[in-house]
Amino acid sequence: MNPEYSVQHEEELAMISRKFLTLVSIIALASATAFGFGSTAFAGEDLTDNATCLECHADEARAAPENSDRPRVHTDDGGFAVEDHEMWSCVDCHDFVTEVPHPDDFAGGEVNCENCHDTTPTVE
Numbered sequence: 362m363n364p365e366y367s368v369q370h371e372e373e374l375a376m377i378s379r380k381f382l383t384l385v386s387i388i389a390l391a392s393a394t395a396f397g398f399g400s401t402a403f404a405g406e407d408l409t410d411n412a413t414c415l416e417c418h419a420d421e422a423r424a425a426p427e428n429s430d431r432p433r434v435h436t437d438d439g440g441f442a443v444e445d446h447e448m449w450s451c452v453d454c455h456d457f458v459t460e461v462p463h464p465d466d467f468a469g470g471e472v473n474c475e476n477c478h479d480t481t482p483t484v485e
Contacts, residue, residue, distance in 0.1 A: 406461050408450075408451075408452045408458065408459075408460075408461065409450045409452060409453075410450065411450055411451050413461060414451040414452075414455075414458075415439075419439065421439075422437060423435035423436065423437060423438075423439055429484070430483045430484055431474075431481065431482065431483065431484070432482050432483070432484050432485075434446055434454075453476075453477075454472045454474075454476075455469075455470070455472060456473070456476065457469070457470030457471075458470075
């Protein structure tokens with residue numbers, strides 16, 4: 362067998378192998394990106410944007426707090442009963458929300474008013 366032919370053949374095989382591996386890598390990366398692997402939220406979702414929360418929760422009734430001593434922050438239609446809260450995002454108070462969509466076992470959590478207030482506000 363011709364030694365030149367053998368070396369040239371090996372180089373061609375190596376080039377074809379590199380091109381194949383590059384193609385497979387590009388396909389794998391594109392698939393992972395398309396299916397959102399490795400992300401904790403929908404691609405581009407901003408949890409500090411209330412619109413992100415309202416995509417699913419806009420039509421939900423806003424229940425009064427379980428503790429009747431706590432003031433109601435939301436109106437029934439989802440607005441704010443306390444105007445001072447209008448400038449905050451949903452996750453400023455609902456800081457237990459860390460990903461969208463929520464995990465299957467997500468049970469919500471308790472809003473801690475003392476993250477901002479000196480004491481938990483009470484109904485006057």
